[in-house]
Amino acid sequence: MNLKDNIGKYIKLEISGRKFIKGLLCDIGSDLWVVFNGYDYLYIPTIHCQNWHFLKQDEIDEIHVSDELTPIYNHNEEISLRKTLTAAKGIFSEIYVTSNQALHGYIISIMNNYFVFYSPIYKTMFISLNHLKWLIPYTNNQRPYGLSNASLPVNPSNLTFARSFEVQIEKLTGELIVFNIGENENVIGKIQGIKNNFVELISAKEDPVYVNLQHIKTVHMT
Known part of the structure; x- marks a missing residue:
């Protein structure tokens, strides 16, 4: 067929x-x-x-x-997918990745295996291409949450972005981050490092937690 x-x-x-x-x-x-x-x-x-x-x-x-x-x-x-993401860059859009929760905002940059997304709620986010379920561009006159353009910066981040998702996460060593929109307490903490494809997080109670890189769908800093 x-x-x-x-x-x-x-x-x-x-x-x-x-x-x-x-x-x-x-x-x-x-x-x-x-x-x-x-x-x-x-x-x-x-x-x-x-x-x-x-x-x-x-x-x-x-x-x-x-x-x-x-x-x-x-x-x-x-x-x-890559052509479509490129065409959607800067257009207000809905994306669905995880946790039964859609994200609203716009694509800033497209890298090798992830893209950078700006959400008015979560700010700068890194989204794994492997875990993107859908993209819905808004119609021309829509704005997320009814916000004005002044509330939605064109260049919302001074960060430089790594080419790969794994290296970008490693660059956040020492930062407080949230994986997968905080779907459980084991994906929130300070990045200690990456070893053998697992990210070591330090939890609120200072316990180490190890998160498989392959199961990280979204990343944003607190």
Whole structure:
């Protein structure tokens, strides 16, 4: 089966984390699917597409396709995750990574295996590309939390960014950080160092905790 033959059909897609998306399959690229759910274009990395099936007619009738919104990619080119992230740079967007909590803000920079994201709530964040579940660019007039442009700095960080996620985490040695949006107390602490692909954190009670680099999805400083 050629997956691209299904472009233009309505599907229900399960992605990692038991999230379900219904909508019109708009495009499929080398590592990315694009689904329009009636309200937004969702850009979904293929690695997180668990399973899918076609919608029944009554489910299709619930989805209202709008001609007012346009995708951010060039229809004349093969889409990819990196191209889409580049096109979304500086555009207010929603991303979903972990903890049943979407993040809102904008992409600052795209590195080898992670990207830098500015959230009005969490400030500068480092997001692993391997764990990004979806990207939803806002429509033109939306602002996260109703904030003004003055509240959303163009260059919010004076940090220099490492090329890889692992090296960027290592650069934060000695800093108080939160991994994975603080989904549990074992991912909050001061970075002591990295050994054998585990990050050593010092907890609030000064106990060492070791976190597997492969399971770190987001990083932000306190």
